[in-house]
Amino acid sequence: MSQSCGESEAMRGSDLGQMATLLRILCADMVEHAGSGHPGMPMGMADVATTLFAKHFLFDPDHPEWVGRDRFILSSGHGSALAYALLHLVGQPAMTLDELKRLRRKGSLTPGHPEFGHTPGIECTTGPLGQGFATAVGMAISEKKLRAELGDAAAGHRIFVMAGDGCLMEGINHEAAALAGHLRLDNLVVFFDDNAISIDGPVSIASSEDVLARFAAYGWDGTAIDGHDVEAIDRAIEQAKKNARPTLIACRTQIGRGAPTKAGSAGIHGSPLGRDELAAMREALGWRLPPFAFPPAIVAQWRGVGHRGRAERQAWLGRIAEQPQSTRDRIDQIERRTPPRPAAMFRTIREQTLHAAVPKATRVSSKDVLERLVPACPWLLGGSADLSGSNGTRVDAHRDFSADDPSGNYLRYGIREHAMAAAMNGIALAGAYTPYGGTFLVFSDYCRPAIRLAALMRLRVIYVFTHDSIGLGEDGPTHQPIEHLASLRLIPGLRLFRPADAVETAECWELALDHEGPSVLALSRQDLPPLRRDLDMNRSARGGYVVIAASGKPDVTFLATGSEVHLAVEARSILARHGIEAQVVSIPCLELLDQHDPHGIDALIGPDAGLRVAIEAGSVQPWRHLVGEHGILCGIDCFGESASARELFEGFGLTAPSIAQRILAHPCFQELTP
Amino acid sequence: MSQSCGESEAMRGSDLGQMATLLRILCADMVEHAGSGHPGMPMGMADVATTLFAKHFLFDPDHPEWVGRDRFILSSGHGSALAYALLHLVGQPAMTLDELKRLRRKGSLTPGHPEFGHTPGIECTTGPLGQGFATAVGMAISEKKLRAELGDAAAGHRIFVMAGDGCLMEGINHEAAALAGHLRLDNLVVFFDDNAISIDGPVSIASSEDVLARFAAYGWDGTAIDGHDVEAIDRAIEQAKKNARPTLIACRTQIGRGAPTKAGSAGIHGSPLGRDELAAMREALGWRLPPFAFPPAIVAQWRGVGHRGRAERQAWLGRIAEQPQSTRDRIDQIERRTPPRPAAMFRTIREQTLHAAVPKATRVSSKDVLERLVPACPWLLGGSADLSGSNGTRVDAHRDFSADDPSGNYLRYGIREHAMAAAMNGIALAGAYTPYGGTFLVFSDYCRPAIRLAALMRLRVIYVFTHDSIGLGEDGPTHQPIEHLASLRLIPGLRLFRPADAVETAECWELALDHEGPSVLALSRQDLPPLRRDLDMNRSARGGYVVIAASGKPDVTFLATGSEVHLAVEARSILARHGIEAQVVSIPCLELLDQHDPHGIDALIGPDAGLRVAIEAGSVQPWRHLVGEHGILCGIDCFGESASARELFEGFGLTAPSIAQRILAHPCFQELTP
Known part of the structure; x- marks a missing residue:
C-alpha cells in the first residue's frame, strides 16, 4: 500500500510552497514559449500536484511500466503542461527540458493534450472532458481485482485524478461516479479543481450544483479544502487513503494562481500570460531566474521525490521476490503488456x-x-x-x-x-x-x-x-x-x-x-442458419472470403455481412434457376479486407466478378465504391420502423426474391428475362 | 396556470383506484395481444398516471397542438402502452381501440416506442434512455421564455415526465438535471418510477445512489411517496405545482403491479405476462371482463377527464381572446408550427x-x-x-x-x-x-x-x-x-x-x-479567403456548384468542401502552369447534392469531367464512389497530431503543391510530365 514515507514527511510546508512555485512558473513559461495552450489549470493546481507527488505518490521515474505504481490521471487534459513539468522535475529520463520547450510542437513528447503510448509516464489520453475521470474508475476496478488475485503485496496502488468543472458537468462523470460509489472503490481519489471559472466566465453562469453533496449521494467520501494550503492538501490525502470509499477532494483554487492581474479570470484558461504578466508574476514572487532555469536547491527537492519513488519500487521488488513464481510471472506479463492469446x-x-x-x-x-x-x-x-x-x-x-x-x-x-x-x-x-x-x-x-x-x-x-x-x-x-x-x-x-x-x-x-x-x-x-462447414483456418482473418464459389465465371458477385450473407445465399439459388451464376462473399470485417488488399476487393473476387451486389441492412455508404457505378446496393438509408423483423426486411426490399428481382431487372441481364 | 379543477377534485380515491386498475389491465392486455413489449412499467406507474391525468393534467384530446397544454413525456419510452392507453381512455379521437390492439404492429399509431409526428398526442420520441428527461428540460426552458414573452395568460403550462432507473443512470440526466436546477425550472415535474428493478435484476446489483439527495444537490425540490397511494400522489403533485424549483417525485412502485406472481420481478419488464398470469390477475382483482372490454362507469370517468380538459381549453381561449392581436397571431404561428423564414x-x-x-x-x-x-x-x-x-x-x-x-x-x-x-x-x-x-x-x-x-x-x-x-x-x-x-x-x-x-x-x-x-x-x-463574388442566388441550395469553371473541357475536376475548396483553387493554378485545365466544384452540402441529383454528381460536373479529385480534411469514405476507381482521394484516415495547422496540412499531404503533384503523377498525365 502506498503511504507517506519518512523522508517526505520531513518535507516542510515551505519547501512544498517553493516546489509549487517552481512548477507554477515552469508551466506558465512552457505555455508562453509554445505561444498557445492552457496555463490556468496547471498554475491553479500546482500546490495540489506538488503535495501529492512530494508526499504521497508512488512511482518510479525510471519504470513507468511498474505494476505497483499509483496512477495519475489528468482528466482536465488541457492542463497537459502540468503533467509534463511534473515528469521532468521528478527526473523522468525521457522528459527533458528540451521536450518541455517543445510543448505543442510537432513530434514532441509534449503534445497539446496528454497521449498514452506517446509519452512515457502518461497513463491515459485525455482532453475530451470527463473521459479521464471515467477511465480512472476502470483502473480502480482493475486494481481491486488484481489485489484480489495477487494480494496486497503485488497490488495495492491508488488512482489519483485531477478533474475540473468541465469533467464534472459532463454526463459521463455521473455514470462513472455512481458506479465507483456503488463498488466502493476506496483506491480512487479525485481532486476537483474547484476554481469556479469556465471558458465562458464564472461557473455560476451555468451551474449551481453542490458537487460534494452529489458525490455523497453516490456513496463517496468528500471534503472541501483550500487548494493552495499544502498542509490541508496533505491532510486530505492522508484521510482519503484511510477512507473505505472513493474520495472527492474539492480543492478551492484560483485559476492561474500567481499571475498578478489575470489569476482568477476566464482569460487565463486557454491563453499564454504574455510577457508583461509573466514579468510581473516573477516580480511579485521574487523569482529572479529566466524561463527554464531553476534554483538548484528546489530542483534537488524535486529530484528527491523521484529518488524516494525509486526506493519505494526497490522495497516493493524485495517484497515481490518472496511471492510465488506464478505471481512474479503474472506481474511480468502485465508490465510487458503481453496478454495471453488463446x-x-x-x-x-x-x-x-x-x-x-x-x-x-x-x-x-x-x-x-x-x-x-x-x-x-x-x-x-x-x-x-x-x-x-x-x-x-x-x-x-x-x-x-x-x-x-x-x-x-x-x-x-x-x-x-x-x-x-x-x-x-x-x-x-x-x-x-x-x-x-x-x-x-x-x-x-x-x-x-x-x-x-x-x-x-x-x-x-x-x-x-x-x-x-x-x-x-x-x-x-x-x-x-x-x-x-x-x-x-x-x-x-x-x-x-x-x-x-x-x-x-x-x-x-x-x-x-x-x-x-x-x-x-x-x-x-x-x-x-449455419453457413460454414470448414475449419482449416480462420477465414475471417483476411476480412472477407468467398463462402460459395460460382461454378465457372460468376455473372454476379454478392458482397454481404452478417445476417445478409444468408440473403445472398438464397438469392444465388434463385438466380441459378435463371441460369445466372453467382458467388457469395462474406465480409465479416471490411477494415481487415482493406488492410490486406490495398487495391480494394478485386484480389479476392477476381477480375471478372460480374455484376456486384452488396447487401447489408444499414447505410449503403461503405459499399458504394465497392460495387462500382453499375453495381446494386441493397441497404437502408432511412430510419426503421416498428414492425416484425420479417415485415421490415420485406418492406426494405431485403429479401432474396426482391434482391434477385433487382438483379434480373439490371440492364446486363435484360436479354435473359422474357 | 394549470390547477386542479373543482369537478376533478370531487373524484374520490376509490374512483382513481378503479380507473388505474382499468389502465393497468388494459396495458397488460395490449402487450399480451402484441405478443411482445413492456408491461412492467405501465402497470407499475398506472396509479401515478391516473392521478396525474384525472386531477391535474391540462390538455384537450381534440387539440393536441394547443399551445397551452401541459406536456407528458414518457422518458421510459418502452412503457409506450401506458401513453397509448391514456390517449385512448381520455378520448383522443385517433387513438381507437383498434389501434391499441395493433400495438407494435407495422403502420399502427402504436409503435414499440412513442414517436413524435407519427401519433397525435405524443410529444416526443423516446426510447433511448435519458433522452425524454433531457428533452423535457428544453420544453420547460421554452415555456419559461414563452411566458416571459406572452405572459401567464398565454403560457403557464407544465412539463410532466416519467423516468425510470435507466433514465436516471444515464449521464445525460445529470447534465439536464443540473441545468434545470440552475435555471430553477419550476414548471418541470419528474416522476421517478422507483421500482428498484432493472433488466438484469434488482437495481441494487448496479447502483446504490440516493437519487433524491443527488437532485437536491442540483437545486431541485423532491419527495418520496408510495407510488400506489393515489392521495399521496395527488398531494405530491399539488406541492410540485407550488414549488419554486423543479420537482422530483420518487414514486416507490412495484414493477408489474397487479400481476400476482410476476409483479416486482425483472421478468415482467419486457415480456408479456402470459395467459395464466393474466387470468390470475383478473381473478385477484375481481375483474370479469375480457381483454379490451371495460366497465362503462369507469370508462365514463376516464372520458370525463377528457371533457374536463376540453373545458379547460375553452376557458383558456376565452382569456386569450382578450389578449392583443400580436399575441393571438404568435399563438397561431406556434400551433401551426410555421416558424418565420427569414x-x-x-x-x-x-x-x-x-x-x-x-x-x-x-x-x-x-x-x-x-x-x-x-x-x-x-x-x-x-x-x-x-x-x-x-x-x-x-x-x-x-x-x-x-x-x-x-x-x-x-x-x-x-x-x-x-x-x-x-x-x-x-x-x-x-x-x-x-x-x-x-x-x-x-x-x-x-x-x-x-x-x-x-x-x-x-x-x-x-x-x-x-x-x-x-x-x-x-x-x-x-x-x-x-x-x-x-x-x-x-x-x-x-x-x-x-x-x-x-x-x-x-x-x-x-x-x-x-x-x-x-x-x-x-x-x-x-x-x-473570400471565394465567391456573386449573389444572384443561393448557390449552396443545390448542395454543390462549379465555383471556378475550366476554360473548355476540364482535364481535372476538383470536388471539395470548406477550407479545402481553397486548396483546390490553388492546385488548379499550379495545374494550369502545366497546361492542365481544371474546374473546381464546391460542395457545401453533400446530402443536398444527392437529393437533387439521384445519378450522383454527374449532372453537375458534366459527362467529361476528366480526372476527379476529392479534397476534404477528414475520412475519404464519402468521396470514394464520387471520384470513381481511378480518381484521387485527398483526405485523412488516421488520427491527427498536435502541431501547427500548417504543419499538419503539410504532413497529411493537404497542400496545393502536394495535391498537384499527385495529379501530375497520375497515369493519365504521365505523358505530359518529363
Missing part, C-alpha cells in the same frame, strides 16, 4: 461450434464462445450495461465483481453505456485484464467518445453490440441501427466484425482478442 | 457579407450572420456548451436566459453537450423557438444520440460545430475531427453544411433555417 483454444472452440451447428442468433453463438472462453481465461473481464441476457455476455463461469467480492469476473455496469466504455479503457490501460462489455448496437452512439479514445490509444477493448439491424423488430426506429455499422467503421483503428454464423462468430472473437486496438462485434438478435 | 433578410445579409469580404474563419463569418440575424429574429434561441467565444454563437443582441431573466435569448448550457442537444430538441418540439447551439465538431460525438433523435423527429435544430478539422492545430488528435464529417452525413435526414467562405456560410445558415430537420454547420477555426 489461439489454441479457438481451434477447439470452432470445432465444437461446428458440431453443434443449428440455426441460432450470432449473439447466442457469441455466448457459446464465452461459455468456453471465460472459465479458461481468468484475465477476461466481462460485463454489460444492464442487458446481460440480451447481449449474451454473462455465462455460467461468471461471478459478479462487487464491493464485497472484487475477485468477480463480471461487471454490472448499470444503464451506463458511456461509463462502461470509458471504464473498459481504464481496465485495458491497467494492463492486467482484457475487458468486454455489451449493449445494443444502436447505443454505440452513447459510447462513441470513449470508443474513439480506445482507438486512439490502441486498447484491446471488445464491444459486444447486439441487435445489430432492423432484425430486432418491434422496438422500432429508436432501437434499430441504420448508420451505426458504417459510422463505427469510420473510426481509425477500430475493427467492426459482423459475423454471419456461429463459426464466423468464433473466428471474430479470436481476431478481436488478437487485435491491438478496439473491436466491435455486431451480432444479430434473430436466428441465422 | 429569406428576405438573407439577401441583405449576403450582400453585406460580400462587401465586407476579407479572409476570415467561417466560424467568424457565422458570427457575422448571427450579429444581423439575432436582433431581427426574436424566435431564435442561441446557446453554446461553454465555448461561446470560440464558436461565435453569442452576439451583441444576446442576453443570457436565466432563472431571473427567462426572457433572455442565449443559453449557457455549460459543459454539457449532450444535454444541450437534447434540450434543443425540446425547444424545437415546443414549437415557439428555433434553437441553435455550439461546440467543437469533435464533440458532436457527445451529442450524437440526441442528434439522431432530432433527425428521427425532423426537428429544426442547428448545431454550430466549429474547429472542423486538423486546422485547429496544436490541441491535437483528441480535438481534431477526422471521421466526424462522414459519420454525421450518415444520419438520415441530417444535413451537414461545410461552407468555404463568408458567402457560403450565409447561404448555409439560410438553408439550415429552412430545413425541416436538423442541420450541422461545420465551421473552420482558421481564416479562409
